[in-house]
Amino acid sequence: MTLEQAQQQVDAWIRTTGVRYFSELTNMAILTEEVGEVARLMSRQFGDQSFKESDKDKELSDELADVLWVLICIANQTGVNLTEALQKNFEKKSIRDGNRHRDNPKL
Numbered sequence: 446m447t448l449e450q451a452q453q454q455v456d457a458w459i460r461t462t463g464v465r466y467f468s469e470l471t472n473m474a475i476l477t478e479e480v481g482e483v484a485r486l487m488s489r490q491f492g493d494q495s496f497k498e499s500d501k502d503k504e505l506s507d508e509l510a511d512v513l514w515v516l517i518c519i520a521n522q523t524g525v526n527l528t529e530a531l532q533k534n535f536e537k538k539s540i541r542d543g544n545r546h547r548d549n550p551k552l
Contacts, residue, residue: 448527455517469522476515483508 446454459466467475486503488494520527546552 448531451513452517452521452527455514456521459518459521466518466522469519472515472519472522476512476519479508479511479515483512 466472482503483505486500486505486508489496489500490505517527519525520530
């Protein structure tokens with residue numbers, strides 16, 4: 446699935462099953478919450494925190510998909526083409542970081 450296809454499929458689901466988009470501000474709050482879920486799970490799975498019973502059945506892939514879903518919703522609502530945005534971001538990073546990482550002795 447391409448980013449464009451993902452944006453189209455999320456939009457179709459929202460319009461048919463989800464009824465309508467939440468407001469942009471509500472989706473921003475939901476995105477923050479979902480990123481927090483990823484952080485919580487990673488701190489338990491890869492960090493030093495122990496699992497709570499309520500977190501044992503959670504999967505990182507599902508939590509990351511939740512983040513991506515809301516991010517796509519926000520992109521759709523604000524008219525952002527994620528394919529174009531990601532391509533431009535690659536170009537920006539290549540120009541900005543072309544030698545920086547290669548010349549970094551810590552890396």
